[in-house]
Amino acid sequence: MKALVTGAVLTVLPFLAAQSRTSRPAAQSVPPALVERGKTLFGQNCAFCHGREGFGGESGPNLMDSDLVTSDVGGSKIGPVVRNGRPDNGMPAFTLSAPQIVELAAFLHAQKKKSESRPGGRRGVSVSDLQTGNVDAGRQYFNGAGTCSSCHSPTGDLAGVARRYRGLELEKRMLYPPKATATVTVTLPSGQTVSGTLSYQDEFTIGMTDAAGWYQSWPTTQIKYTINAPAEAHVELLGKYTDDDVHNLMAYLQTLR
Amino acid sequence: MLTVLFSGRLPAQGLDPATIANPPADSWPTYHGDYSGKRHSGLTQITPQNVSGLTLAWAFQTGQEATLKSSPLMVNGILYFTVPDNVWAMDARSGRQIWRYTYPPNKGLHIGHRGVAIYKEWLYFITPDAHLICLNAKNGKVRWNVQIADVEKGYWSTMSPLVVRDHVIVGVSGDMDNLPGFLRSIDPETGKTQWQWDSTPPLGTPNAPSGGMTWMTGTYDPGLNLIFWGTGNPTPVLTGKTRPGDNLYTCSIVALNADTGKLAWAFQPSPHDTHDWDAVETPVLVDADFGGEPRKMLMQTSRNGYFFVLDRTSGKNLLTMPYGPVNWALGVDKEGRPIPNPEKEPAPDGRLIAPDEAGLTNYRSPSFDPKTGLFIVAAHPSWSIYFAKPADGTYGWAGADYSVWGKGVIEAIDYQTGKIRWSHEVGGEARAGVLTTDSGLTFTGDNTGNVLALDSGNGKTLWHAGTSVRMESSPITYELDGRQYVVTGSGGVVFAWALPGTGQ
Numbered sequence: 001m002k003a004l005v006t007g008a009v010l011t012v013l014p015f016l017a018a019q020s021r022t023s024r025p026a027a028q029s030v031p032p033a034l035v036e037r038g039k040t041l042f043g044q045n046c047a048f049c050h051g052r053e054g055f056g057g058e059s060g061p062n063l064m065d066s067d068l069v070t071s072d073v074g075g076s077k078i079g080p081v082v083r084n085g086r087p088d089n090g091m092p093a094f095t096l097s098a099p100q101i102v103e104l105a106a107f108l109h110a111q112k113k114k115s116e117s118r119p120g121g122r123r124g125v126s127v128s129d130l131q132t133g134n135v136d137a138g139r140q141y142f143n144g145a146g147t148c149s150s151c152h153s154p155t156g157d158l159a160g161v162a163r164r165y166r167g168l169e170l171e172k173r174m175l176y177p178p179k180a181t182a183t184v185t186v187t188l189p190s191g192q193t194v195s196g197t198l199s200y201q202d203e204f205t206i207g208m209t210d211a212a213g214w215y216q217s218w219p220t221t222q223i224k225y226t227i228n229a230p231a232e233a234h235v236e237l238l239g240k241y242t243d244d245d246v247h248n249l250m251a252y253l254q255t256l257r
Numbered sequence: 258m259l260t261v262l263f264s265g266r267l268p269a270q271g272l273d274p275a276t277i278a279n280p281p282a283d284s285w286p287t288y289h290g291d292y293s294g295k296r297h298s299g300l301t302q303i304t305p306q307n308v309s310g311l312t313l314a315w316a317f318q319t320g321q322e323a324t325l326k327s328s329p330l331m332v333n334g335i336l337y338f339t340v341p342d343n344v345w346a347m348d349a350r351s352g353r354q355i356w357r358y359t360y361p362p363n364k365g366l367h368i369g370h371r372g373v374a375i376y377k378e379w380l381y382f383i384t385p386d387a388h389l390i391c392l393n394a395k396n397g398k399v400r401w402n403v404q405i406a407d408v409e410k411g412y413w414s415t416m417s418p419l420v421v422r423d424h425v426i427v428g429v430s431g432d433m434d435n436l437p438g439f440l441r442s443i444d445p446e447t448g449k450t451q452w453q454w455d456s457t458p459p460l461g462t463p464n465a466p467s468g469g470m471t472w473m474t475g476t477y478d479p480g481l482n483l484i485f486w487g488t489g490n491p492t493p494v495l496t497g498k499t500r501p502g503d504n505l506y507t508c509s510i511v512a513l514n515a516d517t518g519k520l521a522w523a524f525q526p527s528p529h530d531t532h533d534w535d536a537v538e539t540p541v542l543v544d545a546d547f548g549g550e551p552r553k554m555l556m557q558t559s560r561n562g563y564f565f566v567l568d569r570t571s572g573k574n575l576l577t578m579p580y581g582p583v584n585w586a587l588g589v590d591k592e593g594r595p596i597p598n599p600e601k602e603p604a605p606d607g608r609l610i611a612p613d614e615a616g617l618t619n620y621r622s623p624s625f626d627p628k629t630g631l632f633i634v635a636a637h638p639s640w641s642i643y644f645a646k647p648a649d650g651t652y653g654w655a656g657a658d659y660s661v662w663g664k665g666v667i668e669a670i671d672y673q674t675g676k677i678r679w680s681h682e683v684g685g686e687a688r689a690g691v692l693t694t695d696s697g698l699t700f701t702g703d704n705t706g707n708v709l710a711l712d713s714g715n716g717k718t719l720w721h722a723g724t725s726v727r728m729e730s731s732p733i734t735y736e737l738d739g740r741q742y743v744v745t746g747s748g749g750v751v752f753a754w755a756l757p758g759t760g761q
Contacts, residue, residue: 172661
């Protein structure tokens with residue numbers, strides 16, 4: 001994968017080299033036709049989720065304030081994500097050729113440049129948008145009605161949480177932490193028990209990664225199992241919060257620096 | 258005499274559109290299988306008792322990266338199915354390709370494709386850049402190509418047209434721009450427009466919305482000569498400030514005269530929507546008792562989280578009930594419409610909303626089982642946060658939303674009460690549609706790629722097969738050579754399931 005992307009960068013180098021003789025900054029010297037082809041590819045494959053201009057849309061995040069896009073050079077970072085997808089976040093993999101990745105990246109970089117110079121338009125969710133709550137009310141909710149303190153502690157697991165996450169990411173994790181670890185204990189017909197990290201579950205199969213790091217699985221019909229997924233307690237709360245509770249809790253968590 | 262030995266089969270002659278109203282067992286002649294949208298089959302060879310022996314008859318690999326989201330048509334022993342830009346004709350006995358048509362590269366959004374329609378010997382295929390192509394069903398050759406809408410303005414299309422006598426009814430998608438939605442009837446022979454119905458007032462009308470896209474296949478009642486169609490969300494999507502009021506006819510179910518496109522009635526599941534909750538989900542037509550009286554009904558599990566039962570002769574509401582968590586309405590008005598809570602419109606500091614933007618259900622088909630009176634739907638109980646601020650503007654999306662949590666559940670709703678009779682969890686998402694059969698089986702899929710056969714009476718699993726990729730289409734069934742097939746698609750592979758030793 002890496003070699004392919006490197007190859008892609010190389011294929012565009014002649015363009016850049018030729019152009020940079022006349023106009024200095026390499027980023028501006030991308031041929032408009034390249035950007036245009038990237039725009040078409042983006043429109044065909046990406047626009048539904050990320051919005052036609054990359055500002056986010058149905059289910060996909062705003063790419064204009066994405067660290068990945070910012071740090072990308074000619075598809076170096078974008079390429080692997082596009083080709084492998086992000087299955088955990090619902091993003092499928094796309095089979096684009098090396099030159100197509102370069103075109104896509106050229107479009108995103110051009111688009112980012114354009115968006116930065118344009119007033120108005122979608123700006124996504126900034127940290128300053130999420131400052132409407134009340135710290136004291138949030139603390140009270142945390143220790144009281146929210147029952148957060150029955151699992152969490154501001155001096156324990158949440159110490160410094162506002163340094164690790166900020167803004168929208170902190171709020172989303174507060175509401176439901178994605179990819180939280182769950183453990184499973186399987187009782188075999190012999191009565192022996194095996195415990196590990198839950199790795200797979202459907203109604204027919206339970207899979208775990210055991211203490212030695214091996215994946216093991218069993219048909220659900222032949223064993224008994226207990227799953228311990230403490231993060232699922234967040235789901236219960238989703239139906240109980242008022243919007244004020246959410247904003248107040250955010251205000252409180254943001255003090256845990 | 259030989260023809261008699263070959264079960265009296267007539268030479269293939271395409272499809273008389275009159276048969277769609279009463280399709281024979283060896284066919285699936287339109288997206289929903291018939292005009293009612295029930296996605297229910299009278300076939301009974303596969304039963305709760307023998308389904309544990311169901312096995313693979315054949316699989317067909319498209320070799321395409323695109324996920325199958327289409328329902329195949331089955332006519333005269335040939336299956337016709339699609340992914341964006343591609344149509345296949347396939348031998349329904351063997352899973353072998355007969356021909357393939359590929360549309361040239363184009364700028365339309367390649368998000369999905371629901372399938373083709375057939376009229377006599379012609380297929381009707383809509384392209385991502387919103388053209389309608391008429392293909393010869395014998396060989397996939399293009400007869401004509403007409404533009405439905407302008408891709409440069411931001412339209413695209415994914416839908417499977419509905420054929421009603423000599424009308425090919427087509428719709429459009431596109432809510433990244435403030436564009437008017439419409440439904441159009443096209444002459445199957447010439448490609449000429451017969452009528453057009455517009456979802457919203459002309460662009461530029463003060464305080465009016467745009468939008469109301471018509472991106473899913475509707476249903477038809479030949480007795481009333483009405484087509485029933487769901488319309489999409491208004492635009493701008495997440496802010497309603499430039500479009501006060503109900504925003505008719507966005508997020509609506511409309512009944513139109515099939516020959517003129519004239520509106521007979523409309524019912525609006527989501528007045529003044531600000532959450533992208535299209536009301537395009539299948540308007541399922543059911544004739545049965547309601548409250549002790551025989552009724553011609555229309556039922557919809559809407560994306561906004563409510564199950565609606567209407568009298569389809571008048572559009573009068575009979576029942577409105579949520580079928581999962583919803584927190585955006587203040588109640589239900591006297592016409593049966595949820596009353597949106599202004600406090601739950603997207604805001605600069607975010608609003609916690611159920612369901613999420615993908616909705617409590619979406620384009621995947623539900624099924625109505627007449628024997629149990631159950632409306633069975635793949636539901637997605639879910640929560641999300643919605644944002645909108647002045648800097649987001651009033652064009653296209655105009656805000657942002659983020660799903661927080663969701664799960665997939667197959668739910669069986671009692672249509673007379675809206676109560677959930679049974680539910681069956683299928684993992685983190687519900688993407689597969691539902692098919693029921695007269696023998697009491699419900700076919701669907703889970704989120705990890707298992708195809709499932711459930712007992713329609715209680716939702717218990719009776720059979721499954723792993724395909725490694727979750728199904729994002731809706732199953733179909735037909736009988737061929739005395740053998741019942743259930744056809745599903747996951748990823749880029751079509752699977753045909755049947756009982757061993759049947760049809761031989």
